[in-house]
Each structure stands twice: as structure tokens, then as C-alpha cells.
Amino acid sequence: MLQSETGFRLLKGHLDRAAQAALVEAVLARVDRSPLFTPAMPRTGRKMSVRMTNFGPLGWVTDKDRGYRYQAAHPVTGEAWPNLPQALFDLWEAVSGWPDPPEACLVNWYGPGARLGQHIDADEDAKFAPVVSVSLGDSAKFRLGGPTPKGPTTSLTLDSGDVVVLAGPARRFRHGVDRIYPGTSTLLPPGWRPGRINLTLRRVTKGQ
Ligand code: MD5
Ligand code: FE
Known part of the structure; x- marks a missing residue:
């Protein structure tokens, strides 16, 4: 199926409710020191x-x-980003299959009405390393296409803990x-x- 051939794997409910709650606590404590900013297009x-x-x-x-x-x-405070919660290192080690630890955790917060347009992530020098995504809170409609700007897409629901x-x-x-x-979690x-x-x-840098 889709999953194994393409390298896309959806681990439904991988984090139980307790693990999700602990992760949210670790995330929000760091967001206190490293507040959300509003990104702008080039x-x-x-x-x-x-x-x-x-x-x-x-x-x-x-x-x-x-x-x-x-x-x-941080683009607003000028401070270094907070460290990664240990649970995220552990998750990466458990699911990524990649020998080196993650260097960046991008935190996206979607309020009601927020969306993220179709794009390809290509700003990393480590272009063969996997990306691991964790969903927390309300469910989302995620749409996955292929390697080209056009062509068919598949919609998937991402729920908290996926x-x-x-x-x-x-x-x-x-x-x-x-x-x-909104209101699903x-x-x-x-x-x-x-x-x-x-x-x-x-992973961002290629390393040695
Ligand atoms: C999100 N985030 O739910 C989405 C999807 C992003 C981003 O797309 O760049 O922050 S997370 C799943 C994801 C990440 C990177 C690559 C791919 C999917 N992909 O190639 O399908 O906030
Ligand atoms: Fe992306």
C-alpha cells in the first residue's frame, strides 16, 4: 500500500493520552520562553x-x-531556541530509523481557520533524513500529493496522538x-x- 513503497507511515494513535498530556506540558513550558511568532512569506x-x-x-x-x-x-526575542524535550528524542529514536538525533523541532499552532498551503519541505541540507510529525489537540485535514507540483492528492485525518x-x-x-x-479534542x-x-x-545539517 501507499505506506511502505513511498516511505510515508501514519502511526495512528502512537501516543496515548498520558504521553500526549506530558508532551503538551513540556511544549507549553518552552513556548512560554520562546513565544509563537507569525511567519511571513518571502x-x-x-x-x-x-x-x-x-x-x-x-x-x-x-x-x-x-x-x-x-x-x-528566535526571530523576535533573539534568544536561543529551548532544548528538545527528551520525549521527542525518544520518539525519533523509536520511529525514524535515522542514526543521528533531530536538530530542529518546528512547532506549528493552528487556531480555528488556520491552514497551511501545499508545499514541499526542502530547506534542509540533510535531504535524505526523515521527518517525524506529531499531532496534538484538534484533528486536521491533511492532504498529501506526490513529488511534483501537480497530480493527485490524498486527504487524511490527523488526530491527536498520531x-x-x-x-x-x-x-x-x-x-x-x-x-x-475545532472542538474535536x-x-x-x-x-x-x-x-x-x-x-x-x-535533521537540518548534513553532518560529517
Ligand atoms: C502540519 N506541517 O500538520 C504539517 C504536516 C510543516 C508541515 O507540513 O512543514 O511544518 S506535518 C507532516 C509532514 C511534514 C513534512 C513533510 C511531509 C509531511 N510530507 O512530505 O508529506 O503542521
Ligand atoms: Fe511541510
């Missing part, structure tokens, strides 16, 4: 509806003038989030829901 400066922050030595950022990139400092592993060819597949389904605390948090663990 050149147009158009603001994205998803809000972001990062954990780990490198974080993904974008703005009008400098575009998409990884950097060591983990997606993108390895091999799927690592370069077009994808996006069409919408979230009670995991996130008041102020964060309705809403969805997605964590993506990534």
Missing part, C-alpha cells in the same frame, strides 16, 4: 495563518526580506493542512483550544 510579506516557534539548536523561520531558512535564534514518519521519496512529497476541526488547555499543535522533528 517577497510578498504575506502573513501565514499558522503561528510557529522551534526547539533545538536550529529553527525554521521565514520573513519578507530573508525568506525561508534555519537559524539558531505520528507520521516521512522517509525516502515521501520526504519530498507535496503536502499541506486544509483545515482543522480537549487535550490542549484553555487559551490553546480550539486549536492544534503539530511538531515536526527534522
Whole structure:
């Protein structure tokens, strides 16, 4: 099926409710020190509806003038990103099949009405390393295409606790989030829901 040939693996309900709650606590404690920022598209400066922050030595950022990139400092506070929660190192080790640890965890927060347009993740020098994604909070409609800008797409629902592993060819597949389904989870605390948090663990540098 889709999963094994392409390197796309959806681990439905990989994290139980207790693991999700512990992860949310670790994430929100770090977001306190490293607040969500509003990313802007290169050149147009158009603001994205998803809000972001990062954990780990490198974080993904974008703005009008400098575009998409990884950097060591938060674009607003200028501080280093917080460290990765141990649970995310453990998850990466359990599911990624990659020998080196993740260097970046992009944290995406979707409020009601937020979406993420179809795109391919290609800003990492480590272009063969997998990406591991964790969904927390409200469910989302995720749409996965293929390696080219056109062609058919498949819609999937990502629920809280789901983990997606993108390895091999799927690592370069077009994808996006069409919408979230507000009120489908009670995991996130008041102020964060309705809403969805997605964590993506990534290798950025090629290393030696
Ligand atoms: C999300 N995040 O749910 C989505 C999907 C992103 C992003 O797309 O870049 O932050 S996470 C699943 C994902 C990540 C990277 C590659 C692929 C899927 N893929 O090739 O299908 O916030
Ligand atoms: Fe992506």
C-alpha cells in the first residue's frame, strides 16, 4: 500500500493520552520562553495563518526580506531556541530509523481557520533524513500529493496522538493542512483550544 513503497507511515494513535498530556506540558513550558511568532512569506510579506516557534539548536523561520531558512535564534526575542524535550528524542529514536538525533523541532499552532498551503519541505541540507510529525489537540485535514507540483492528492485525518514518519521519496512529497476541526479534542488547555499543535522533528545539517 501507499505506506511502505513511498516511505510515508501514519502511526495512528502512537501516543496515548498520558504521553500526549506530558508532551503538551513540556511544549507549553518552552513556548512560554520562546513565544509563537507569525511567519511571513518571502517577497510578498504575506502573513501565514499558522503561528510557529522551534526547539533545538536550529529553527525554521521565514520573513519578507530573508525568506525561508534555519537559524539558531528566535526571530523576535533573539534568544536561543529551548532544548528538545527528551520525549521527542525518544520518539525519533523509536520511529525514524535515522542514526543521528533531530536538530530542529518546528512547532506549528493552528487556531480555528488556520491552514497551511501545499508545499514541499526542502530547506534542509540533510535531504535524505526523515521527518517525524506529531499531532496534538484538534484533528486536521491533511492532504498529501506526490513529488511534483501537480497530480493527485490524498486527504487524511490527523488526530491527536498520531505520528507520521516521512522517509525516502515521501520526504519530498507535496503536502499541506486544509483545515482543522475545532472542538474535536480537549487535550490542549484553555487559551490553546480550539486549536492544534503539530511538531515536526527534522535533521537540518548534513553532518560529517
Ligand atoms: C502540519 N506541517 O500538520 C504539517 C504536516 C510543516 C508541515 O507540513 O512543514 O511544518 S506535518 C507532516 C509532514 C511534514 C513534512 C513533510 C511531509 C509531511 N510530507 O512530505 O508529506 O503542521
Ligand atoms: Fe511541510
